[in-house]
Amino acid sequence: MPTPRSEAAEVFPVSGRETAIAEFAKRPILHVDMDAFYAAIEQHDRPDLLGKPVVVGAPPDRRGVVSTASYEARRFGVHSAMPSRTAGRLCPHAVFLPVRMERYREVSRRVMEILRSFTPVIEQVSIDEAFLDVRGSEGRWRSPIEMARRIKKRIRDRTGLTASVGVAPNKFLAKLAGDLQKPDGLTVAPVDPEAICRFLAPLPVTRLWGVGPALARRLAALGIRTVGQLQRCEVARLVRGLGPAAGLHLQRLARGEDSRNVVTAREEKSISNETTFPVDCGDPERVRQTLLELVEKVGRRLRSSGKLARTGQLKLRYADFRTLTRQTALGDAPTNSDRRLLQCAFELLDKTPLSEAVRLVGFGVHGLEDEDRGMQPSLFEAGDLSLPRQTEARLDRAVDRLRERFGPDILRRGDWRRRPQSGEL
Numbered sequence: 001m002p003t004p005r006s007e008a009a010e011v012f013p014v015s016g017r018e019t020a021i022a023e024f025a026k027r028p029i030l031h032v033d034m035d036a037f038y039a040a041i042e043q044h045d046r047p048d049l050l051g052k053p054v055v056v057g058a059p060p061d062r063r064g065v066v067s068t069a070s071y072e073a074r075r076f077g078v079h080s081a082m083p084s085r086t087a088g089r090l091c092p093h094a095v096f097l098p099v100r101m102e103r104y105r106e107v108s109r110r111v112m113e114i115l116r117s118f119t120p121v122i123e124q125v126s127i128d129e130a131f132l133d134v135r136g137s138e139g140r141w142r143s144p145i146e147m148a149r150r151i152k153k154r155i156r157d158r159t160g161l162t163a164s165v166g167v168a169p170n171k172f173l174a175k176l177a178g179d180l181q182k183p184d185g186l187t188v189a190p191v192d193p194e195a196i197c198r199f200l201a202p203l204p205v206t207r208l209w210g211v212g213p214a215l216a217r218r219l220a221a222l223g224i225r226t227v228g229q230l231q232r233c234e235v236a237r238l239v240r241g242l243g244p245a246a247g248l249h250l251q252r253l254a255r256g257e258d259s260r261n262v263v264t265a266r267e268e269k270s271i272s273n274e275t276t277f278p279v280d281c282g283d284p285e286r287v288r289q290t291l292l293e294l295v296e297k298v299g300r301r302l303r304s305s306g307k308l309a310r311t312g313q314l315k316l317r318y319a320d321f322r323t324l325t326r327q328t329a330l331g332d333a334p335t336n337s338d339r340r341l342l343q344c345a346f347e348l349l350d351k352t353p354l355s356e357a358v359r360l361v362g363f364g365v366h367g368l369e370d371e372d373r374g375m376q377p378s379l380f381e382a383g384d385l386s387l388p389r390q391t392e393a394r395l396d397r398a399v400d401r402l403r404e405r406f407g408p409d410i411l412r413r414g415d416w417r418r419r420p421q422s423g424e425l
Contacts, residue, residue: 055069108128271364291361296338299337
């Protein structure tokens with residue numbers, strides 16, 4: 001975990017501090033991003049790990065990827081989404097730890113509560129990251145910059161962790177600024193158009209939202225590697241090389257233009273879980289059992305979020321990395337019933353060849369809607385599922401409570417070793 005800086009702010013020059021504060025007051029946006037969140041929590045909970053390279057994710061002798069790497073590990077080239085075996089070769093003395101998602105969610109809730117104590121207009125974009133629109137909320141502070149300092153201090157005092165904050169007149173610039181001085185940074189972007197262009201010009205085009213390796217190569221073919229070169233490129237040339245939508249969008253970003261608002265409620269569009277086997281799995285019964293457990297996790301997540309789903313989707317990835325997906329409707333009405341989800345998953349699996357080894361199996365649901373908006377349940381289930389839906393709902397929630405209290409293995413569904421027959425889900 002990084003040592004907190006005594007003064008972690010760098011204000012890029014505009015036309016004077018007073019002008020900057022006046023401009024920010026019109027539409028001040030803060031982007032708050034926790035530093036190496038999972039790894040920082042592990043170092044906080046285990047002080048003996050402070051200053052040591054920590055990698056959260058799969059161990060280096062098994063198949064899997066890095067979720068988060070501490071800054072000490074990043075110095076050796078380790079980064080998130082990297083295969084753990086590669087991370088182990090780059091940093092053989094790193095401490096590899098498993099993901100403790102419940103602990104990370106607990107700390108995330110505390111961080112978001114801190115942010116809401118400053119403003120109610122928050123858009124949480126991930127477990128450790130959020131945008132804040134602080135218009136009207138900065139009256140207690142001298143400026144949004146002072147508010148950003150207070151946010152960083154309160155997070156550090158109450159969680160023992162550090163956050164990096166970007167302050168800017170729009171979301172794109174706020175996120176970009178916050179990323180520039182990690183960890184424990186506070187960066188304030190300029191506000192007038194000319195200063196914004198000067199601020200962005202030396203940065204590589206990969207700093208722009210949506211510019212990944214493929215688009216970066218297409219821009220390089222046009223001789224564009226920095227934001228400044230993109231600013232100077234004729235729009236017509238960009239449109240010819242990238243298409244009208246991408247060309248115009250990138251030119252606007254190169255000038256720091258972004259009109260999106262901070263959205264306080266984000267509608268979850270899907271829920272899914274998947275598992276990568278440590279060794280490619282050629283046992284169809286093990287694949288079926290793993291799928292059953294994944295489906296039950298999806299069902300619990302649906303019920304805990306008060307959602308129903310209309311569509312189920314199976315995902316299989318084979319040993320050669322070919323990925324197959326199949327989906328189908330979950331019946332005549334949206335559902336969060338384990339029995340109906342399992343019926344869907346196994347019907348899809350029955351249509352899918354398992355004649356070769358499987359690397360990954362997953363199940364997800366789409367077409368989510370709130371439970372209280374769901375279709376009126378019929379008195380009895382259709383087809384071969386005989387339980388009334390209200391009875392199913394009570395049974396599922398009772399099982400959820402037992403598993404939450406005593407662990408996921410307290411109850412098992414029938415004989416999961418053999419292929420379920422009609423009505424045995």
